[in-house]
Amino acid sequence: xxxxxxxxxxxxxxxxxxxxxxxxxxxxxxxxxxxxxxxxxxxxxxxxxxxxxxxxxxxxxxxxxxxxxxx
Numbered sequence: 001x002x003x004x005x006x007x008x009x010x011x012x013x014x015x016x017x018x019x020x021x022x023x024x025x026x027x028x029x030x031x032x033x034x035x036x037x038x039x040x041x042x043x044x045x046x047x048x049x050x051x052x053x054x055x056x057x058x059x060x061x062x063x064x065x066x067x068x069x070x071x
Contacts (some may be wrong), residue, residue, distance in 0.1 A: 024068055032061035 016024075038054030042045075 009070050028065045028068070031064070032058055034055060035059075 034045035034057030035054045035056070038057060039051050040054075042049075042054060
């Protein structure tokens with residue numbers, strides 16, 4: 001008797017090719033790093049607007065990464 005579950009798990013049901021996943025990772029990581037760079041530049045230039053933009057960009061990158069993972 002076979003006691004192992006042979007049903008595919010959610011992790012294996014991803015329809016996207018590996019290249020698309022890699023591209024999504026690169027884009028999200030670039031947005032994330034640029035957001036942190038903008039926050040660092042904002043501190044050096046004493047710019048609250050630039051800091052807010054960097055914070056928003058970094059939060060957007062995290063949100064994108066979590067949203068893409070759920071799909």
